[in-house]
Amino acid sequence: MTVDWKSQIKGLTERGAEYADVRYYPKQEEDLKFMWNGNFLAFNRSEESGFGVRVLVDGAWGFAASSNMSSPAETFDRAFANAKAAATRVKRPIRLADKEVLSGRFESPCAIDPFEVPMAEQVALMRDLDSYINQKGIMQRRVMLSTVRKTIQYYDSEGAEIEKHIVEIFPTIHVASFDDVGMMQGRKYRAPRLADSRGWETMDREHWKNEAERIVSEVRQLVESPKCPEGIMSVILLPEIMYLQVHETIGHALELDRILGYELSYAGGSFVRLDDFGSLQYGSPKLNARADATLINSPGSFGFDDDGVAAQNRMIIKDGILVGAITSRQMVAEANERTGRKIFDGSGGTCRACAFYRFPIERMTNINVDPGHDGTLEDIISNTQRGVILAGDKSWSIGSNREQFHFSTDIGWYVEDGECKGVIKDCAYSGKTLEFYRSLTAVGDESTWEVQYVDNCGKGAPGQTMQLGHGVPVCRFDNVKVGE
Numbered sequence: 001m002t003v004d005w006k007s008q009i010k011g012l013t014e015r016g017a018e019y020a021d022v023r024y025y026p027k028q029e030e031d032l033k034f035m036w037n038g039n040f041l042a043f044n045r046s047e048e049s050g051f052g053v054r055v056l057v058d059g060a061w062g063f064a065a066s067s068n069m070s071s072p073a074e075t076f077d078r079a080f081a082n083a084k085a086a087a088t089r090v091k092r093p094i095r096l097a098d099k100e101v102l103s104g105r106f107e108s109p110c111a112i113d114p115f116e117v118p119m120a121e122q123v124a125l126m127r128d129l130d131s132y133i134n135q136k137g138i139m140q141r142r143v144m145l146s147t148v149r150k151t152i153q154y155y156d157s158e159g160a161e162i163e164k165h166i167v168e169i170f171p172t173i174h175v176a177s178f179d180d181v182g183m184m185q186g187r188k189y190r191a192p193r194l195a196d197s198r199g200w201e202t203m204d205r206e207h208w209k210n211e212a213e214r215i216v217s218e219v220r221q222l223v224e225s226p227k228c229p230e231g232i233m234s235v236i237l238l239p240e241i242m243y244l245q246v247h248e249t250i251g252h253a254l255e256l257d258r259i260l261g262y263e264l265s266y267a268g269g270s271f272v273r274l275d276d277f278g279s280l281q282y283g284s285p286k287l288n289a290r291a292d293a294t295l296i297n298s299p300g301s302f303g304f305d306d307d308g309v310a311a312q313n314r315m316i317i318k319d320g321i322l323v324g325a326i327t328s329r330q331m332v333a334e335a336n337e338r339t340g341r342k343i344f345d346g347s348g349g350t351c352r353a354c355a356f357y358r359f360p361i362e363r364m365t366n367i368n369v370d371p372g373h374d375g376t377l378e379d380i381i382s383n384t385q386r387g388v389i390l391a392g393d394k395s396w397s398i399g400s401n402r403e404q405f406h407f408s409t410d411i412g413w414y415v416e417d418g419e420c421k422g423v424i425k426d427c428a429y430s431g432k433t434l435e436f437y438r439s440l441t442a443v444g445d446e447s448t449w450e451v452q453y454v455d456n457c458g459k460g461a462p463g464q465t466m467q468l469g470h471g472v473p474v475c476r477f478d479n480v481k482v483g484e
């Protein structure tokens with residue numbers, strides 16, 4: 001059954017709505033397969049279809065969603081009634097920053113759609129990945145493959161008409177063993193985005209075989225390795241942990257809704273204040289970070305956000321100074337209004353919902369750190385007096401305002417007098433966000449830069465899980481507290 005979405009939206013504006021939009025998902029499919037020690041433990045497939053209506057009436061949002069396509073007008077009515085009810089309580093009328101009204105289509109790059117690959121072939125690939133890690137000395141092995149395919153049509157009362165077709169693939173292998181004191185030591189590999197694609201063709205067996213051999217060898221070394229030293233020293237973060245550092249202490253800290261105080265119920269504040277933009281020294285002058293939704297091979301790129309704003313590539317930290325945030329039309333308008341100055345020039349295009357029945361909120365796109373001029377990983381090591389190289393997120397704990405953090409990692413390597421001295425286990429480091437980024441003393445070149453993906457970023461109430469990416473180089477920070 002075809003619904004005339006534009007006339008439904010027109011009906012809302014004719015009744016007095018200031019703005020309205022609808023997101024229609026003809027289909028959103030998710031597939032998760034999980035193997036543990038060679039046995040399939042999960043084989044989940046889900047499909048959803050429906051639409052969500054967002055309407056602004058008398059300065060308040062109303063939202064309603066349905067998967068029943070036979071009487072869409074009821075859902076539009078419900079959204080309108082919800083806005084009317086909310087408007088009686090609203091203290092600050094919601095306004096939306098101006099946008100360029102666009103129509104267009106976005107398709108994520110994918111030569112082979114994983115949903116078109118026969119199940120037998122997918123299972124065979126997973127069995128092959130399992131065979132690569134089924135090696136002597138490995139006690140636990142996991143292979144995970146999660147894929148997503150969705151089509152979203154978007155229409156709004158300002159005239160935008162957008163269609164998005166997005167395919168994602170998230171593969172992971174994980175190996176673990178026990179050391180001499182019975183502690184588990186593990187390594188995992190989530191393929192960074194090497195090719196300009198997000199499709200099945202990225203699952204190159206040769207590549208996975210090599211990486212599997214590497215992590216197996218690392219676990220064998222880990223179980224026999226000394227513990228991480230404790231003390232104040234340099235840390236060299238490989239992209240495999242740098243991405244999470246950036247995610248938690250730049251990405252989440254710079255979501256404008258958090259900065260305005262909206263996500264507090266979900267441990268979601270930020271130490272950043274509106275006055276900080278343009279002046280706060282977030283990091284050393286070597287720190288350049290951007291919100292880049294134009295990185296073609298990453299899940300943080302989606303063409304247009306759920307405000308109908310086009311994907312952008314904006315600096316958020318320039319030469320160490322805070323210059324931007326992760327923004328939507330609503331939050332930009334409110335921030336500029338609260339301060340009486342134009343801190344933000346239009347929306348950064350980061351408003352996204354995880355499903356048709358969720359309300360769009362500010363979500364990270366690809367929060368990247370630019371490569372620097374301090375050479376390769378080897379160059380950085382050779383210039384380091386004493387420190388540890390760290391990789392692989394094991395556990396993390398972040399202050400609710402993102403002002404401090406503690407990370408432990410799967411693996412480390414001890415560095416002394418410019419030389420790597422071998423593997424160390426039970427590695428951890430901690431710090432205060434600003435102090436830490438201000439102690440950034442080396443940023444690796446293009447050869448060290450990788451796009452790591454995040455497939456399970458949680459935010460909002462009710463909760464929304466979102467996918468995005470982080471393109472990051474190897475970075476060295478000095479005078480960091482290392483050890484448990």
Ligand SMILES: [Zn+2]
Pocket residue numbers: 247252456457458
């Ligand atoms: Zn997150």
